[in-house]
Amino acid sequence: MGHAATAAGAAGVVVIAGRAVRKFRFGASASTASEGVAQAASQSTPVHDDLPPQVDAEVRAFLGPIRPGLRLGTWTIAATYGLHRGALPFVLRDDRGQRMQVDLMARDAASPPGVAFTERGQLYVINSGRGDTFTPNHVVDTVQRLARLLRERERQHALPLDGFARRHQRYPDGIFVVPV
Numbered sequence: 001m002g003h004a005a006t007a008a009g010a011a012g013v014v015v016i017a018g019r020a021v022r023k024f025r026f027g028a029s030a031s032t033a034s035e036g037v038a039q040a041a042s043q044s045t046p047v048h049d050d051l052p053p054q055v056d057a058e059v060r061a062f063l064g065p066i067r068p069g070l071r072l073g074t075w076t077i078a079a080t081y082g083l084h085r086g087a088l089p090f091v092l093r094d095d096r097g098q099r100m101q102v103d104l105m106a107r108d109a110a111s112p113p114g115v116a117f118t119e120r121g122q123l124y125v126i127n128s129g130r131g132d133t134f135t136p137n138h139v140v141d142t143v144q145r146l147a148r149l150l151r152e153r154e155r156q157h158a159l160p161l162d163g164f165a166r167r168h169q170r171y172p173d174g175i176f177v178v179p180v
Contacts, residue, residue, distance in 0.1 A: 011177060052084035052178045059083065062157040072145040074171060075100065085171050086162025089126070089178045091148065101126040102143055104150060105159065111164035115140055116147035119154050121161060123147050126176055135174055 016179070027173060059082050072092065078099070080089040089102040094100075104121045105111070110140045112120030115135055123143050125135060 002123065003150070050175045052089060053082035055080055056082050057090065059159065062088075062153055062159050064153055066146075066153065067148050072142045076141045079178075083159065083161070084178060085168040085174050087174060088159060088161065089176075091178060092142065100142075101147060103176065104159075105167060106126075106161040106163045108163035108165065110166070114164070116144040118147050120153045120158065121150065122164065123150075124164060128177075131152075145160070 022129070051101045059080075063080060063115075066077070066080070068077050068079055075092040077090055078093040081089050087105045090102045090104070092100045092102060092128045098143050103124050103126050104118070105119055105124060107117065107122050111122065123146060125139060125143065127133065166172070167176075
């Protein structure tokens with residue numbers, strides 16, 4: 001996709017090589033936005049922490065055989081990432097190409113219940129809902145399959161995860177949806 005960059009006005013989002021990045025707030029002038037886009041496009045280092053990190057050695061050891069390509073019923077893990085804003089995100093795709101993000105977070109008394117549980121964590125479907133949206137049975141089944149695999153991994157490794165409530169306290173304006 002080259003190094004083309006575009007700006008999305010008031011949202012403060014820059015798209016560089018097809019990846020959305022929050023870099024700065026745009027002012028009233030288009031030239032200020034253009035200068036900011038050019039500056040962001042020319043940087044060789046990551047421009048903001050909105051993008052999740054790649055899997056590092058600690059997460060790789062935790063995940064073991066849980067990696068992209070693993071089937072979980074009618075869904076397949078499409079992508080895994082390193083710890084992002086206190087959680088471990090998984091991107092899944094079904095056979096029709098639908099995308100779903102599931103985040104592993106720590107279990108704690110202050111957080112609402114997730115769709116599935118591990119010994120130390122809860123799995124949440126990241127869909128911009130408020131917890132009052134019905135989760136289809138096939139999605140629950142898939143998330144529970146992932147939870148069973150993660151339970152086995154937790155016995156050997158631990159990750160420094162935040163609970164749901166703590167995550168939202170630490171990142172009140174956080175972007176939690178990750179790219180594929």
